[in-house]
Amino acid sequence: MSPEETEDRKSIIADHMKEVITLLGEDVARDGLIKTPDRVAKAMQHLTRGYYQDPEEILRSALFRENYRQMVIVKDIDLFSLCEHHLLPFFGKAHVAYIPDGYITGLSKIARVVDVFARRLQVQERLTTQIKECIQKTLNPMGVMVV
Incomplete structure (x- = not known):
């Protein structure tokens, strides 16, 4: 914009x-x-700036071809969002893990993706699903988990 x-x-x-x-x-x-x-x-x-940021582009900006097959875990990612039902704040921590299948991204990019989706009107269930789907689509790992 x-x-x-x-x-x-x-x-x-x-x-x-x-x-x-x-x-x-x-x-x-x-x-x-x-x-x-x-x-x-x-x-x-x-x-709500997350509506104007592209989380897939954030991941692609530090996308590396790598034959690494161990689980990558980023824990304790602080998040702050607004509940879509009352526009009141909620906050917490996200934990993201994925098993690479040819590509990895910078660890800080995972935290930025969490922030992009959190900076929208949200519910916690959709937030975790959106993060997971973005990582799955962009990195195409063997598996992704977001809690």
């Missing part, structure tokens, strides 16, 4: 936040709330 599109969307989100704040019974012109709609819009764009 271009910087102009990002700014346009931020402005639209902020306008809607003004309406929400007003509907809650507050005065959006009050000192403490004047910049709140813009802050919320910017925060929501940051918290």
